[in-house]
Amino acid sequence: MSAIDPTAVEARPEGAQLKNEELRETARGEPPFAPEPILESRLQRSLREAALTAAVVAGLTLFFFAFRTDIGIGGLDLILQWPLWFVWIAIAFAARFVLSYFVYVPGRKLSDIVKRDKTATSPGAATGARWLGRAVGVVMLLIAATFPFLIETLLPSQDRYLIDLAILILTYVMLGWGLNIVVGLAGLLDLGYVAFYAVGAYSFALLATNFDLGFWVCLPMAGLFAAGWGIVLGFPVLRLRGDYLAIVTLAFGEIIRVILINWGNITGGPNGVLGIPKPTLFGLDFGRGEGSFSDFFGIPYSSIHRFIFLYYIILLLALLTNFVTLRLRKLPIGRAWEALREDEIACRALGLNTTNVKLTAFATGAMFGGFAGSFFATRQGFISPESFTFIESAIILAIVVLGGLGSQLGVVFASVVMIGGIELLRHLTILQAVFGSDFDPTQYRMLIFGLAMVGIMVWKPRGLISSRSPSAIYKEKKVIGADLVAQGEGH
Amino acid sequence: MSQTPSNLAAGPAASAAALDRWHDDPVLSVEHLTMRFGGLTAIDDLSFSVGRGDITALIGPNGAGKTTVFNCVTGFYKPTEGRIALRRGRGIADETIRDLTASGAQHGRDANGEVFLLERMSDFRITATAGVARTFQNIRLFGGMTAFENLLVAQHNVLMRASGYTIGGLLGLPGYRRAREAARERAIYWLERTRLIERADDPAADLPYGAQRRLEIARAMCTGPALLCLDEPAAGLNPRESAELNDLLKYIRAEHDVSVLLIEHDMGVVMEISDHIIVLDYGKKISDGTAEQVRTDPRVIAAYLGVDDEEVDQVEEDLDHEEDEAAARSATGGAR
Amino acid sequence: MEYFLQQLINGITLGSIYGLIAIGYTMVYGIIGMINFAHGEIFMIGSFIALTTFVALALLGITFLPVVLLIMLIVAMGFTALWGWAVERVAYRPLRGSFRLAPLITAIGMSIFLQNFVQVTQGARVKPLPPQIQGGITLMQGEFVNVQLSYVQILIVVTTVVLMAGFTLLISRTSLGRAQRACEQDAKMASLLGVNVDRTISLTFVMGAGLASVAGLMFLLYYGVIDFYIGFLAGVKAFTAAVLGGIGSLPGAMLGGLAIGLIETFWSGYFSVEYKDVAAFSILAIVLIFMPSGLLGRPEVEKV
Structure with missing residues (x-):
C-alpha cells in the first residue's frame, strides 16, 4: 500500500467523467462568440422577467383560479374568483422579482446556483459522510427501537396517533427497501410494485379469513406468493429496458388491481375483504379479557398495546428486509444485481445468466412487498383494491429515488420526509388562520407531495444519499461517487 | 475438418505446416460462418481455426467484420450459417x-x-460452460464497482454454486467461506498480474484508460477461460502500455492454459506476439498464416494500402502465375 | 353485423381521441427519449379548460354552436399549450442531460400535482356537460339495432383527420419540423449546427399539449362528463397506442390509437366491459414484449 502516493489519492477527482462534465460546463459558460452586451439594468431585467413570469402564471391559472365551474341548478355554474387569481399573479411576480434581482446572475443557469458545490464530495468528505451515515443509522435505530416508550413518556396525549404514523412510515420504509432491491440494486425500473403489495395483502387476507390461519403462519406464505408473482410478472418483461419496463410493470400493477375489483366471488370485489384477524403474540391477542396480552401479564388493558405491538412487528419486518438486503449485497447474487445495473452485456460476457439475476431481483423485492402487504392487511383489518392504486407505486418509487438509489438510509430519510412531512400538513391548523376556516390542509397533501417530488428531483437528481459503498473490499473502503454509478438499463 | 481453405496455405506455407498448431490441434474451428444483417452480408463463408495455446490475431481494415466474428463466437449474435466448434482437449475426433x-x-x-x-x-452459457471469455472494443467495465468487485463478479458462477445458490451464503456456511477466500485470492492474483493491485478499491470508471483495458482482461481471466477473445486490447494505449500488454498476453499464454484470439489494429502488437494471423476484408478471409506469411501476402498489402480494384486483380494474378517476391517485399515496407 | 358496424364506428371515434393524445407521447419520446408521464394530465387540463370556456361563453350569451366550438377549440389549445410549455420548463428542462430516472420521477410528480391541482381548484365532483351536438345519420336499419353515426362522431373523426394532415405537413415541410427531426437524431449535433434545441423541445411539448387539448375537448363532447382523474387512464392507453404504433412515428401513433380504440370497443362489446382496461394493458405488455419496435417503428439493434 505504501507504493501509492497518498496525495495522489487525495487529489483524485470523483471521476474522469465528472472532470469531463466540468470541462464541458466551463466550455458552455464561454461561448465562442462575444456575449451580448448587457443593455438593461438589473432592475429593468428583473422587472421584465417578473412580468413575464406573472403573465405565464396568469395564463396558466386563469381557468383554475379565476373561474371555477360548479354543478348548480340546471347545469353548470361559473364562479368567478378574480381576487384569488390576482393574488397568485402578484405572488408569482414578487417571487420571480426577488429571485431575479437578488439570486439570479445572468449567464448562470438557475440550476447551477441551486446545485451544491461539487468539491464537497471529495473522497475525504465522502468517507466522513459515511461515518456520519453510520452514526446516523445507529442513532435512528436506537430511536426506532425505543420509539413507543419515548412517545409514552414525552407525548402521552398523542401516543396513538404518533405510533400509528410511525407504523405508516415504517411500512413505507420497508416497501422502499424492498423496491430498492429491484430498482436501486438491479437497476430494473418497476412502476408496478404495488402489485406485490396487493398480492401479499390479499393472500394473507384470503388465507386468514377462509382457512382460519393466523398472521404468523400466513406471513411467509404471503411472501412466497408475492415472490411467485414476482417471477410470473418478471418473466415476460425480461427483455424490456428502462422506460418500457416501467410502463409494462405499471400495466401489470393495474391489471392486478382490475382483477381484484372484478373477481368478486374470491376477492370481494370493490368491497374488499373484511374481518382480517389481528396478529397475536405467541397466541396472546390484544383484546380484553381471558387469554389476552394484558390478562396474561396482569397489566391493565390499554388499546395502545396493540399499536405498540404492531409497531414492533413492522420494525422487525423492516429490519429483516434491511438485514437481508445488506447481506445479499455481499453475496454473489447481490453483486450480480449491481453488475446487472452497471452493464448487462458485460454480465452476459462473464457468464452470468441475466434471466436468473433479474428474476431473483424481482422475486426478492416482491417477497418483501408481500410481507409488507400482509402487515398492511392485518393492521387495517380490512383491505380493498382502492389501497393498491398506481399512486402507491409512484410514492414508493419516489421514496427510493429521492432517497438515493441503492441507499438504505436514504429510503428512511425519504420516507420520513415524504410520508411524515405530508402527514404533518394535516395538522397545520395555523394555515386556517391565513386562508380562512374552511381551508382544509389535507386536501393539499397530494398536491404538495407532487410538487415536492419535482422540487427534490430538480434539486438533487441523484437523491439525498447518492454515493455507493463497495460490497467487497481488498484493503481500504472507499465510497464511490454517484456520478460513476450507473442507473440501470437503457441509460 | 481442420483443413483451412486458404489459397495461400497451399503455397509457401506448406513447408511450415508441421508448425501450424491451428491445423493439428485447434481449440476453435470456425467453418463456413456467414452472418447477414438484413441485406448486408457482414461475414461471408468464413472458415478459420485457432490453435490451442496460440495467440491468434484477427486483423483487417475497418468494417471487415472482425467484431462480428467475435460476437458470433461469443454468442452475442446468432450466425446465419456455419459451425463454430470449441474443442477442450487435444485430438477430438472429427466424427464426434x-x-x-x-x-x-x-x-x-x-x-x-x-x-x-x-x-x-x-452468450452467457458460452462463457459459463464452454470457457470463452471476451473483452469489448469500447470497454465495458462495471464502472460504479471497484476493480476488486469487478473481478469477483467474474467469478459469479463458481461463487454462486459454492454459496448454495445464496441460501448457504446467507447462513454463512464454511463451504462458501472457503470459496469466497479462493475468489479473493484469484482476484488479487490477477490484480497483481495486471499491476492494478494498488487501485483495487477504486471504482473501475475512475481508472485511467490503459488500466481499464488491463482490468477488463483480468476480469475475463477470472472466469477461467480456455479461449480468451480480446477486441482491440491495445486501442488507445501508448507504446509503453502496448509493450506491457504484449508481456501480459505472453504471460497468460505461458502460465495459463489459455488460447488467445484478438482483434487488433496495432500492427506492432500483432506482428510481435501473434503465432497466427487471419486477415479479413469485406467479411472474407484474404490471408491466413504466420506473421511472416501474412506480411508478405500481396492481397493483404492491397487491402491495407487500398489499391485500385484492377491493381488487386493484377496482384492476385501475379501471385497466381509468378511469385514476384521482390515486388511484394518492397511493398511490405509501405504497408507497415 | 349491425352491432359490429356500430362498434367499428365507436372504436374509430375513440381511437381518434387516443391517437391525438398518443402523438404527444410519441413526439416527446422521439425527441428527448422520455415518457412524459404528465401528458395524460395535460389532456385532462385541456378538457377542463374547454368546459370552463363553454360555461363562460354561455354566460356571455354566445350560444351559436359552431362559434362556441371554435372558441372552445382555440382557447383550449392555446392555454393547454401554455401548460405543456410550463411543465417542460419547470420539471424537465432543469434535468436535461441528468440521469434517466430523474425526469421520469418529476414527470410522475407533475402528474400527481396536476391531478390534485385540478381537484383542488375545480372540485372532485364529476362535471357534466349536456350533449351539445345531437342526432346523427342512421346508416343501417337493423332488426334489433340501428347503426348510428352521430354528428359528434363525424366531428371528432373529421377534426382528427384535418389536424393530422396539417400536422404532418408541419413536421415534414417546415424548418421547425426539420429542427425537430434533427434533434431527434442527435441533439448535440443539431445544437452545433445552429438549431435551438431548447426551443425545439419546448415547441414539441407545446404542440403535443395542443393536440392533447383537442382530444380533451372531444372527450368532453363525446362522453359529456369529465373529472380530474380522466387523464391517467387515457394517458396510459394513449401511451399504449404510441408504443403499438412504434414510438417516435407519428402515423404510427395515429394507427396505434385507432387500434387501441377498436380493441377496447370490441372487447367491451363482445367480451366484458369490466376487463376492458385489462385488454388495453395486456396489449401494451404483449406488444412491448414481442414487438418492441411497434407497427411502424424502427427496430432497435443491440449494440455490443
Whole structure:
C-alpha cells in the first residue's frame, strides 16, 4: 500500500467523467462568440422577467383560479374568483422579482446556483459522510427501537396517533427497501410494485379469513406468493429496458388491481375483504379479557398495546428486509444485481445468466412487498383494491429515488420526509388562520407531495444519499461517487 | 475438418505446416460462418481455426467484420450459417463433432475431451460452460464497482454454486467461506498480474484508460477461460502500455492454459506476439498464416494500402502465375 | 353485423381521441427519449379548460354552436399549450442531460400535482356537460339495432383527420419540423449546427399539449362528463397506442390509437366491459414484449 502516493489519492477527482462534465460546463459558460452586451439594468431585467413570469402564471391559472365551474341548478355554474387569481399573479411576480434581482446572475443557469458545490464530495468528505451515515443509522435505530416508550413518556396525549404514523412510515420504509432491491440494486425500473403489495395483502387476507390461519403462519406464505408473482410478472418483461419496463410493470400493477375489483366471488370485489384477524403474540391477542396480552401479564388493558405491538412487528419486518438486503449485497447474487445495473452485456460476457439475476431481483423485492402487504392487511383489518392504486407505486418509487438509489438510509430519510412531512400538513391548523376556516390542509397533501417530488428531483437528481459503498473490499473502503454509478438499463 | 481453405496455405506455407498448431490441434474451428444483417452480408463463408495455446490475431481494415466474428463466437449474435466448434482437449475426433452437429445438441464429449458448438449456445452459457471469455472494443467495465468487485463478479458462477445458490451464503456456511477466500485470492492474483493491485478499491470508471483495458482482461481471466477473445486490447494505449500488454498476453499464454484470439489494429502488437494471423476484408478471409506469411501476402498489402480494384486483380494474378517476391517485399515496407 | 358496424364506428371515434393524445407521447419520446408521464394530465387540463370556456361563453350569451366550438377549440389549445410549455420548463428542462430516472420521477410528480391541482381548484365532483351536438345519420336499419353515426362522431373523426394532415405537413415541410427531426437524431449535433434545441423541445411539448387539448375537448363532447382523474387512464392507453404504433412515428401513433380504440370497443362489446382496461394493458405488455419496435417503428439493434 505504501507504493501509492497518498496525495495522489487525495487529489483524485470523483471521476474522469465528472472532470469531463466540468470541462464541458466551463466550455458552455464561454461561448465562442462575444456575449451580448448587457443593455438593461438589473432592475429593468428583473422587472421584465417578473412580468413575464406573472403573465405565464396568469395564463396558466386563469381557468383554475379565476373561474371555477360548479354543478348548480340546471347545469353548470361559473364562479368567478378574480381576487384569488390576482393574488397568485402578484405572488408569482414578487417571487420571480426577488429571485431575479437578488439570486439570479445572468449567464448562470438557475440550476447551477441551486446545485451544491461539487468539491464537497471529495473522497475525504465522502468517507466522513459515511461515518456520519453510520452514526446516523445507529442513532435512528436506537430511536426506532425505543420509539413507543419515548412517545409514552414525552407525548402521552398523542401516543396513538404518533405510533400509528410511525407504523405508516415504517411500512413505507420497508416497501422502499424492498423496491430498492429491484430498482436501486438491479437497476430494473418497476412502476408496478404495488402489485406485490396487493398480492401479499390479499393472500394473507384470503388465507386468514377462509382457512382460519393466523398472521404468523400466513406471513411467509404471503411472501412466497408475492415472490411467485414476482417471477410470473418478471418473466415476460425480461427483455424490456428502462422506460418500457416501467410502463409494462405499471400495466401489470393495474391489471392486478382490475382483477381484484372484478373477481368478486374470491376477492370481494370493490368491497374488499373484511374481518382480517389481528396478529397475536405467541397466541396472546390484544383484546380484553381471558387469554389476552394484558390478562396474561396482569397489566391493565390499554388499546395502545396493540399499536405498540404492531409497531414492533413492522420494525422487525423492516429490519429483516434491511438485514437481508445488506447481506445479499455481499453475496454473489447481490453483486450480480449491481453488475446487472452497471452493464448487462458485460454480465452476459462473464457468464452470468441475466434471466436468473433479474428474476431473483424481482422475486426478492416482491417477497418483501408481500410481507409488507400482509402487515398492511392485518393492521387495517380490512383491505380493498382502492389501497393498491398506481399512486402507491409512484410514492414508493419516489421514496427510493429521492432517497438515493441503492441507499438504505436514504429510503428512511425519504420516507420520513415524504410520508411524515405530508402527514404533518394535516395538522397545520395555523394555515386556517391565513386562508380562512374552511381551508382544509389535507386536501393539499397530494398536491404538495407532487410538487415536492419535482422540487427534490430538480434539486438533487441523484437523491439525498447518492454515493455507493463497495460490497467487497481488498484493503481500504472507499465510497464511490454517484456520478460513476450507473442507473440501470437503457441509460 | 481442420483443413483451412486458404489459397495461400497451399503455397509457401506448406513447408511450415508441421508448425501450424491451428491445423493439428485447434481449440476453435470456425467453418463456413456467414452472418447477414438484413441485406448486408457482414461475414461471408468464413472458415478459420485457432490453435490451442496460440495467440491468434484477427486483423483487417475497418468494417471487415472482425467484431462480428467475435460476437458470433461469443454468442452475442446468432450466425446465419456455419459451425463454430470449441474443442477442450487435444485430438477430438472429427466424427464426434459431426455426430454432435447431427444430434442437435450443444455439447458432447469423447475420450479426448469435450466439444461445444458455440453457434447453438446462448452468450452467457458460452462463457459459463464452454470457457470463452471476451473483452469489448469500447470497454465495458462495471464502472460504479471497484476493480476488486469487478473481478469477483467474474467469478459469479463458481461463487454462486459454492454459496448454495445464496441460501448457504446467507447462513454463512464454511463451504462458501472457503470459496469466497479462493475468489479473493484469484482476484488479487490477477490484480497483481495486471499491476492494478494498488487501485483495487477504486471504482473501475475512475481508472485511467490503459488500466481499464488491463482490468477488463483480468476480469475475463477470472472466469477461467480456455479461449480468451480480446477486441482491440491495445486501442488507445501508448507504446509503453502496448509493450506491457504484449508481456501480459505472453504471460497468460505461458502460465495459463489459455488460447488467445484478438482483434487488433496495432500492427506492432500483432506482428510481435501473434503465432497466427487471419486477415479479413469485406467479411472474407484474404490471408491466413504466420506473421511472416501474412506480411508478405500481396492481397493483404492491397487491402491495407487500398489499391485500385484492377491493381488487386493484377496482384492476385501475379501471385497466381509468378511469385514476384521482390515486388511484394518492397511493398511490405509501405504497408507497415 | 349491425352491432359490429356500430362498434367499428365507436372504436374509430375513440381511437381518434387516443391517437391525438398518443402523438404527444410519441413526439416527446422521439425527441428527448422520455415518457412524459404528465401528458395524460395535460389532456385532462385541456378538457377542463374547454368546459370552463363553454360555461363562460354561455354566460356571455354566445350560444351559436359552431362559434362556441371554435372558441372552445382555440382557447383550449392555446392555454393547454401554455401548460405543456410550463411543465417542460419547470420539471424537465432543469434535468436535461441528468440521469434517466430523474425526469421520469418529476414527470410522475407533475402528474400527481396536476391531478390534485385540478381537484383542488375545480372540485372532485364529476362535471357534466349536456350533449351539445345531437342526432346523427342512421346508416343501417337493423332488426334489433340501428347503426348510428352521430354528428359528434363525424366531428371528432373529421377534426382528427384535418389536424393530422396539417400536422404532418408541419413536421415534414417546415424548418421547425426539420429542427425537430434533427434533434431527434442527435441533439448535440443539431445544437452545433445552429438549431435551438431548447426551443425545439419546448415547441414539441407545446404542440403535443395542443393536440392533447383537442382530444380533451372531444372527450368532453363525446362522453359529456369529465373529472380530474380522466387523464391517467387515457394517458396510459394513449401511451399504449404510441408504443403499438412504434414510438417516435407519428402515423404510427395515429394507427396505434385507432387500434387501441377498436380493441377496447370490441372487447367491451363482445367480451366484458369490466376487463376492458385489462385488454388495453395486456396489449401494451404483449406488444412491448414481442414487438418492441411497434407497427411502424424502427427496430432497435443491440449494440455490443
